[in-house]
Amino acid sequence: MTHSTPPTEKLQKVLARAGLGSRREMEGVIAEGRIKVNGKVASLGDRIEMRDQVTLDDRPVGLRSVDDVPRRVIMYNKPEGELCTRKDPEGRRTVFDRLPRLKGERWIVIGRLDINTSGLLLFTTDGELANRLMHPSTEVEREYAVRVMGQVEKQHITAMTDGVMLDDGPARFTDVQEFGGEGINTWFHVVIMEGRNREVRRLWESQELTVSRLKRVRYGNIFLDKRVKLGEWVELNQDEVDDLSAMAGLPKRAVPALTPNEQKQWKRDRNKRQPVQGIRKAGSRSRR
Template identity: 80%
Template structure:
């Protein structure tokens, strides 16, 4: 009787990747024929398997489906099914399946955006993630700091990180100005924050990080940020070949699945913390619309036109009638003449400044 490793069968059933299934077996969550499973157990097709007490329908290697979707992850989303803090996860955006689950092919941290692949085939996911397969991952990186050839040479030759040696297989400058320059880098494994840590080992900081390629799949315009698209038969075959698996026909969607996927298709939710252009306007701008906006809203009435003409005459018109402008101006000139008489009196009195009689002399000069 043919047998297979338990974690491999569970991954093929769409319960998770092999690594996740190994963790579940180690935690005692898996039972086979009524007994708690152990790492290294092998099972046959007729075995009775439960996960957390729930029976699992096993699939042969030929019966399991192989769908793959490409998701364009925005910053701020987690690569987990559920978050205890209620933060947004990538699985909230994916199309719903009947009897299967989406398995993430690799992860991206919360501050990294770009290409994520999901599949229903656990074996495909495991092989594409395993370091021994050396599947290329390409990232676009914006770096703060002056990058020199010595920095690039060190990262290509390899540096020692906390969890072992790491290196880029390729580093190419990709534009930008000043201290913020874009690079494209290629790496063969997917350790936690490995791209960022490689740059940090050279005293440089990554300000933006986006995955643009995984193996043979490039991020393209079919999926904008927060959207997904299903890969076609040729794209799935190329991934299968990279993983060393036999090609398998992508099953057609049933009418119910088509309707459900159409409802779920690209159901975008705004990323928290990002405002729309209208919402980004300042309060002052909102409270004071432009004149052209008011004119477009309604025509100006004759009374409003008269009021505008009055207001254009200046602030003085609100306190003094127009007929009093001459007398008001004449009074000012007379006051100036009285002021000149005061100055003459000061000269006759000897130009004494600060004298107690000086104000009286200025008054007398004014009366003459």
Template identity: 70%
Template sequence: MGICVNEVKTEKLQKVLARSGMGSRREMERLIESGEITINGKTATLGDRVSMQDMVAIHGRQIKLTAEEDVPRRVIMYNKPEGELCTRNDPQGRRTVFDRLPKLKGERWISIGRLDINTSGLLLFTTDGELANRLMHPSQQIEREYAVRVMGDVQPEHVKNMVEGVMLEDGLAKFTDVQEFGGEGINTWFHVVIMEGRNREVRRLWESQGLTVSRLKRVRYGSIFLDKRARAGEWIELTQQEIDQLTELTGLPKRRKRDTTENREKIDRQRKKTRAIRNVNKHSRPKQEQTK
């Protein structure tokens, strides 16, 4: 009779590092490819798997690996204003979406998708790299809904073309739904739904029909709608129910969320501080700039 030996569970290195708060899986893959990560003293390569007993280091600094069941999922909704960049740092010193997010200890916020500098609205951030990866991956078919103000005479055939599909320079693109939302002339609004997050895809689809998008705002990502809890330039932490709804879309197992009174009070203090900074910045700008 053979002896049953418990096998040590291993997972892909980039997945474990993303879960441990080091960044997204794609960011970790780039670090692996550049030779900046080691496993038990040896340079890691793409495809390597690790267990919780392995010693992993980035730039020579040992990383504390976090088991899947020990990680609470945190997700925040941010209402991005126009003019902010979806990058952690900008060489020109322009404001980024990360500037106003709450500070984390031992973790980092990972952006779920991006919006270009002239697009406003809903951005989601999470501490769970695996959740972020699945919500962004085209295979998951997660809906993104946008409010669009269009300049031009929108005809039924324009809408038909964009729903059936238009060949752009980077492949076929289409809306799964287009609904008119009122207005007239240069102030006509539509709501459109798209299943991907390619660069400027919504704008390019309208431009393919000879029409110009003058305002673009994301109002929904998957099951999460932008609402009045977060005004422009502000964030709100999602409830456990909202996080579970997002998680269900990806097929990941649900987890408990650590939500102590102390943590909630800290979050409230961070939001008040963010709002205060926003108001100070608003009133400290020259009047000419404020009226632009």
């Protein structure tokens, strides 16, 4: 009689699925020596079984199978001046400060925006969904409304769509459309397939042009909802989550309904949000 070997998975993947953060964040936690597996300090590259005993800072971690992870997604309209980090040593506001609280889960940001960029951010409780949507191989379109200072010529657009060499490799826009305005206050909509640091700004800077306002308006097939005011969030419905799941190559999963206590908590969290100073509205494109 033969016995099959229990399946193993990468440690950071299992930790992300446990709701502790993204895979990248978990890689950092492992590198810091804060994770133990069966009493021994874990290392990057370790693989584990679901029956292993895992601790973070000597506190037990509840491991979960893929099917046990709830797949919630919320859309957040990020204001300028907020950081895409959980905590800031300088005490500056982060995008996580305004989100509804979860019990036994953790919001994971799908992609990031720099401190001076506003607009669409997606958060999920499903680490695998977040990882796949952020991975370059998935090739998810990100669309931005951009206000550019300087005289934009046809050759600038051609160069940025053909591709330019940045410090960290080649980059290009897959689409650039002028969207109104005059002189140094001209708005464009651009589409990019990656989420590298400040990539949109750096592409314009390669043409000696300056971005004075930058707002993400679309991630994949999810558009920034006009009903979501600056600094507010809304939970995506089943169809929208199914679309994201399909884009990530994951099977559909029912979005769990909020319990009555969760509904009350989310309502309190929404009402406690602090007002945000408004900014002039960027042009919006119709859904394609």
